[in-house]
Amino acid sequence: MCVDEFFTVARQSESLYECKKSKFISNVFPVENADEAEHLLEMVRKKHWNATHNVYAYTTGLNNEIQRFSDDGxxxxxxGRPVLEVIKANNLRNVLIVVTRYFGGILLGAGGLVRAYSESAARGIKNSGIIRKVNCNIYEIVINYDILGKLQWEFEQRNIKIFDTDYAENVKIKACIPKSSICDLEKLVLNITSGTAQMQLTGSCFIAVDM
Incomplete structure (x- = not known):
């Protein structure tokens, strides 16, 4: 199934939650694939080698093709399952959450553990922030300097992002436009520049946009 957009965490974060003297430390990471998730998981395990548990859950793939979790004892x-359910409840993709527990001496019971791990994961996601990533086409556009200001204004009105500009003999910019957009970027640029622009589609990628 083709995916035009998805939600993920904006940044890595670490959060502390205490429940009946047990400390729950959630580490949240945006990840690209399962290999990256496993590498980051191992880093957290080494950092908290003396913890009682290093529970984790992660999903990768635009359709959450890979979903893994562990109760770690x-x-x-x-x-692990409650942490995964928090990820899914927030409709997130490509995210790893590791919740490290340092036992405080008071048993929480099954229900208490579910609530504690869920709360720790939720706090971690809140601290990381959620962003929307949209599948965009990337264009390379070469124009004359005297047209740059007009082109930038027209792009801003249509929420077309310019993410790189090279000032040489002419101006070379890289712009992206969501694949789902009804705007015909090539036609727009040629109209603005009276057909003088050189442009080509160079690829596509998922780019974070404002929520």
Whole structure:
């Protein structure tokens, strides 16, 4: 299934949640694939090698093709699965959450563990922030200097992003436009520049946009 957009976390974060003297430290990461998730997971395990548990869950793929989690010694279903459910409840893709627990001496019970791990994961996501990424076509456009200001204004009105500008003999810019947009970028640029622009489609990628 073709995906035109998805939600993920904006940045890595670390959060602390305390419950009945147990400390729950959530580390949240945006990831591109399962290999990256496993690498970051191992980094957290090494950092918190003396923790009671390093529970995790992650999803990767535009359709969440890969979903993995671990209770890491907690009673089955009380830790990794609740963290995964928080990820899914926020409709996130490409995210890893590791919740490290330092036992405080008071048993929480199955229900208490589910609530604690869920709360820790939710706080981590809140601290990381959520962004929307949109599948965009990327164009390379070469124009004369005297047209640049007009082109920038027209792009701004249509929420077309310019993410790189090279000032040489002519101006070379890289712009992106969502694949789902009804705007015909090539036609727009040629109209603005009276046919003098040189442009080509160079690829596509997912780019973060304002929520």
């Amino acid at each position: 907690e009673p089955s279903g009380t830790a």
